[in-house]
Amino acid sequence: MASITNILAPVENELDLLTKNLKKLVGSGHPILSAASEHLFSASGKRPRPAIVLLISKATMENEIITSRHRRLAEITEIIHTASLVHDDILDESDVRRGIPTVHSDFGTKIAILAGDFLFAQSSWYLANLESLEVVKLISKVITDFAEGEIRRGLNQFKVDLTLEEYLEKSFYKTASLLAASSKAAALLSHVDLTVANDLYNYGRHLGLAFQIVDDILDFTSSTEELGKPSCSDLKKGNLTAPVLFALEQNSELIPLIQRQFSEPKDFEYTLQIVEETKAIEKTRELAMEHAQVAIQCLENLPPSSSKEALKLITKYVLERLY
Amino acid sequence: MASITNILAPVENELDLLTKNLKKLVGSGHPILSAASEHLFSASGKRPRPAIVLLISKATMENEIITSRHRRLAEITEIIHTASLVHDDILDESDVRRGIPTVHSDFGTKIAILAGDFLFAQSSWYLANLESLEVVKLISKVITDFAEGEIRRGLNQFKVDLTLEEYLEKSFYKTASLLAASSKAAALLSHVDLTVANDLYNYGRHLGLAFQIVDDILDFTSSTEELGKPSCSDLKKGNLTAPVLFALEQNSELIPLIQRQFSEPKDFEYTLQIVEETKAIEKTRELAMEHAQVAIQCLENLPPSSSKEALKLITKYVLERLY
Numbered sequence: 001m002a003s004i005t006n007i008l009a010p011v012e013n014e015l016d017l018l019t020k021n022l023k024k025l026v027g028s029g030h031p032i033l034s035a036a037s038e039h040l041f042s043a044s045g046k047r048p049r050p051a052i053v054l055l056i057s058k059a060t061m062e063n064e065i066i067t068s069r070h071r072r073l074a075e076i077t078e079i080i081h082t083a084s085l086v087h088d089d090i091l092d093e094s095d096v097r098r099g100i101p102t103v104h105s106d107f108g109t110k111i112a113i114l115a116g117d118f119l120f121a122q123s124s125w126y127l128a129n130l131e132s133l134e135v136v137k138l139i140s141k142v143i144t145d146f147a148e149g150e151i152r153r154g155l156n157q158f159k160v161d162l163t164l165e166e167y168l169e170k171s172f173y174k175t176a177s178l179l180a181a182s183s184k185a186a187a188l189l190s191h192v193d194l195t196v197a198n199d200l201y202n203y204g205r206h207l208g209l210a211f212q213i214v215d216d217i218l219d220f221t222s223s224t225e226e227l228g229k230p231s232c233s234d235l236k237k238g239n240l241t242a243p244v245l246f247a248l249e250q251n252s253e254l255i256p257l258i259q260r261q262f263s264e265p266k267d268f269e270y271t272l273q274i275v276e277e278t279k280a281i282e283k284t285r286e287l288a289m290e291h292a293q294v295a296i297q298c299l300e301n302l303p304p305s306s307s308k309e310a311l312k313l314i315t316k317y318v319l320e321r322l323y
Numbered sequence: 324m325a326s327i328t329n330i331l332a333p334v335e336n337e338l339d340l341l342t343k344n345l346k347k348l349v350g351s352g353h354p355i356l357s358a359a360s361e362h363l364f365s366a367s368g369k370r371p372r373p374a375i376v377l378l379i380s381k382a383t384m385e386n387e388i389i390t391s392r393h394r395r396l397a398e399i400t401e402i403i404h405t406a407s408l409v410h411d412d413i414l415d416e417s418d419v420r421r422g423i424p425t426v427h428s429d430f431g432t433k434i435a436i437l438a439g440d441f442l443f444a445q446s447s448w449y450l451a452n453l454e455s456l457e458v459v460k461l462i463s464k465v466i467t468d469f470a471e472g473e474i475r476r477g478l479n480q481f482k483v484d485l486t487l488e489e490y491l492e493k494s495f496y497k498t499a500s501l502l503a504a505s506s507k508a509a510a511l512l513s514h515v516d517l518t519v520a521n522d523l524y525n526y527g528r529h530l531g532l533a534f535q536i537v538d539d540i541l542d543f544t545s546s547t548e549e550l551g552k553p554s555c556s557d558l559k560k561g562n563l564t565a566p567v568l569f570a571l572e573q574n575s576e577l578i579p580l581i582q583r584q585f586s587e588p589k590d591f592e593y594t595l596q597i598v599e600e601t602k603a604i605e606k607t608r609e610l611a612m613e614h615a616q617v618a619i620q621c622l623e624n625l626p627p628s629s630s631k632e633a634l635k636l637i638t639k640y641v642l643e644r645l646y
Contacts, residue, residue: 118470
């Protein structure tokens with residue numbers, strides 16, 4: 001399997017440029033915001049969201065030559081994602097994200113609220129300047145979806161009758177909405193047929209869902225460095241994800257454990273044991289694979305290109321994280 | 324002098340409709356958001372922002388007949404204003420606003436962050452659906468300005484070399500930007516000449532500045548019910564407003580008092596005494612009158628109508644609050 005760096009080779013230069021631009025776009029002139037944006041945008045992450053926007057831009061343009069509006073859309077996507085992280089970290093009281101202190105732990109809750117507001121506002125403004133009402137509508141819906149998703153998450157904690165559909169809806173709001181809308185927006189900026197644009201919306205949607213489902217599996221299976229065992233952080237907070245929902249379908253003994261919020265000794269260990277016995281992780285893996293598969297099918301109408309191949313490989317890479 | 328209810332008579336019906344619509348527009352279907360929006364939008368305030376948008380809409384339309392897009396713009400203006408209040412109250416740690424508990428004191432900081440994000444996002448979405456890129460650009464700039472203003476306020480606390488210009492800039496971001504942009508936006512929706520639209524931008528701008536300056540005077544002069552004396556809440560927090568800036572121009576003895584943040588006994592009383600001796604309140608009042616006067620001049624090119632008269636009376640009403 002190719003490394004992510006290899007997969008993203010068709011947009012490597014554009015991603016380098018994007019990282020430089022992000023710091024310029026945000027917070028110049030404000031000592032505090034500059035510090036926060038330096039902090040936010042200097043992390044050398046993989047930036048999968050703008051990478052996908054750039055790949056779709058290339059895959060839908062003749063000779064894979066993209067415009068400055070495509071590049072700006074990719075930047076906006078990353079700014080919105082970052083804004084949502086800044087506010088999420090306050091809501092989750094997370095002090096660290098990927099080994100780096102969060103804005104609210106470094107600068108305090110107030111600065112973090114303002115920094116998030118400012119980033120959301122900046123993204124709306126840059127968005128309006130893309131001069132496409134269709135794109136403004138698509139992307140501004142995403143920001144509503146973020147808030148909607150967070151509210152649902154709050155309402156559904158420890159809710160044992162959560163359905164798989166509701167779980168997928170929640171995952172859409174949290175992760176897939178931005179990918180879906182920005183994928184379609186990139187296509188619209190290329191002036192493709194609406195069918196193709198809608199296919200790409202669904203590409204983003206299913207890729208996003210696969211990504212979130214894999215993330216939810218990793219919360220159960222991958223050991224964190226500090227603990228030496230899986231953190232199961234979602235389960236502890238009562239965010240019921242696919243593995244628990246599949247286990248609940250098979251074994252009703254889980255219900256009281258969750259309802260009493262694992263308050264008695266061994267509740268949590270017993271829950272993990274039931275998840276294992278019911279093969280819930282395997283079922284969740286299949287669910288992720290299905291969505292990744294649908295995502296690939298959504299690319300069918302695109303002409304052949306290196307970017308199209310990269311978009312396919314990304315869906316496979318998402319699943320590879322499991323092995 | 325007419326009461327505000329009389330002044331707003333030309334848009335009374337529209338304002339009633341707006342109040343009903345706001346609750347429908349926001350948060351239906353979410354137990355928590357419904358509660359917050361019920362809370363936010365049931366307060367029977369005067370809603371000066373949508374009132375001004377509606378009056379400008381009427382004043383710029385033939386026979387004063389406005390469209391549903393004008394009405395929607397008025398609603399968006401109030402949603403944005405409310406979103407900014409919800410986040411401001413967290414930043415200021417205010418538990419009460421106009422006698423009503425704030426969202427963050429009733430529902431907690433997390434819900435307040437989400438409610439604000441949701442309201443900002445909703446407003447962007449409704450904005451995009453007004454189908455005017457020009458209006459989207461104008462209004463999304465306002466949300467950036469709010470964050471910008473809050474950040475500057477944080478940076479400038481107890482800064483004795485703050486200039487009057489910087490103060491006015493801060494006041495623009497906080498109050499006048501929304502009024503200016505939404506006044507111009509209402510005019511654009513009426514398809515008036517750009518000159519008239521820009522005049523109305525300046526009407527909103529100067530009216531907003533006059534309003535903020537008056538507010539800053541009242542912080543020094545009007546007794547709060549609980550204290551029986553002026554709260555001077557801005558001064559205590561180190562937000563230097565026009566009265567202190569005028570006093571600083573006349574009497575440099577103020578400088579050390581502010582720099583040590585009124586930490587020694589009598590510092591605060593002595594500051595108020597200097598403000599009085601230097602006639603700083605009177606000078607600030609003149610500043611407010613100047614801006615109100617310019618606001619009225621900006622209406623010159625509008626054809627005569629009852630709405631135009633109401634727009635003039637509002638500027639006078641803003642100053643009347645001082646007496």
